[in-house]
Amino acid sequence: MNEQRHVTVHGVRLRFAAAHMATLGDELEPLHGHNYIVRARVEGDLTDEHWVIDFSALKRCVREACEKLDHHFLLQTASPHLQSELVQGNWLIRFRDREYRFPEQDVVPLPLENSTAELLAQWIAEQAIQALRAGEHANIYRLAVDVEEMPGQTAGYATNL
Secondary structure, three states: OOOOEEEEEEEEEEEEEEEEOOEEOOEEOOOEEEEEEEEEEEEEOOOOOOOOOOHHHHHHHHHHHHHHHOOEEEEEOOOOOOEEEEEOOEEEEEEOOEEEEEEHHHEEEEOOOOOOHHHHHHHHHHHHHHHHHHOOOOOEEEEEEEEEEEOOEEEEEEEEO
């Protein structure tokens, strides 16, 4: 019998509000924002204490990633469609004939090609994995993160550790 154990967290503090402009082919969405909700699930073996992970430890790993994004503009710095550079304390972003300028402290530059929910889920997962590894959770072998942009619209990312 192949048994699997898992722990899932979501809730009040696993969310963030942020603005973005995703690219759709060679088009750019208008600047807008979402109240994102995040859910994370880990799979692993039971520890000597008979749990996969303490709920609060997993929530902390995911919450720290959410807090980095909360109340910021999410800039996809690896986009092939946007040109972005930091100029005198401001992010200057160009798309065709449009130009945007955001104060540096209002922007989270992300090494992503786009600011889609799928790639945000991956970025959050990568942040959580770093925190899990630092916490010595060697019993965990899989992590999945879902990011809900709005009710009925959720994207996810899952990976083996």
